[in-house]
Amino acid sequence: MYAEGTAVSSALARLFGSANGGEALPLSGIRERASKELSQFARIVRADLAPLGIAIPPAISFVSCKQCALTLENEHPQRDAILSWLEGNDRIAKYFKEVEILFEVVRATEHAGELFPEENCFHIGLTSAGPIAYFDSHRCD
Template sequence: MVALKDNRLDEGLARIFGISSDMAGVQLDAIRGKAAANLANYGKSLATLLEGQAVPVPPPVQLQWWSEGSRIQVVGSHPDRERIEILLNGDGELVEEFKELELLHEIVRNTELAGQGTTCGQHFNIGLTSTGPLAFYTTAVAA
């Protein structure tokens, strides 16, 4: 579990983010800001890609990591679901950026919720709407 002191994260995270050890700590707000900026950029990249391929938004697109297939999946019934999955998973940079966004949001979320219960069974999602991207979590539904 990540330690949070005065809105700062531990030294291990400083190493991950390449921050020198003489700094007081990684500010949670800095990671939150990086996550927001990266999400906005990712949303722009996705919107450009989908627009260039004439894929309509709306309806919104809900993306989630499918661990069984190690790829991004479209959740729900978007009419271009398969085409979107092929486009996204065919671009290694978009896949890598999705995983980076997931990591940043997990760090913030787990730090904020430290000691308040478990987040097991919950999945990170990116929603792409006509007004832009958003990050959110859903709970897995038992089959």
């Protein structure tokens, strides 16, 4: 448990830098940072997949849950190639987790005191219109 908390603190420190005079970062700042990191994640994935001949569209949908590792959610025509690229790709998994943490902070702040179902997972969809991030249920297979 300690290592996970340390990893979260470390990720937030990397994303936000050190606090200025102990002032709290406004929610709008966290939202803006989450959006920027989501866009950067999309750019990195597109750049990595382009040499493999994988383009968007069709959309690519990633999901990560407490019960299962980062994986591809949708039935993409090049699913096997994307899963091969994703397998053991610690850089992408780490970046996905950093984006997830930011969106988790936003969600927790917007819905303070609300408990979320365990089956809620974090999703990132890469579409021709741009990336989207959301929480929704998912069943790990």
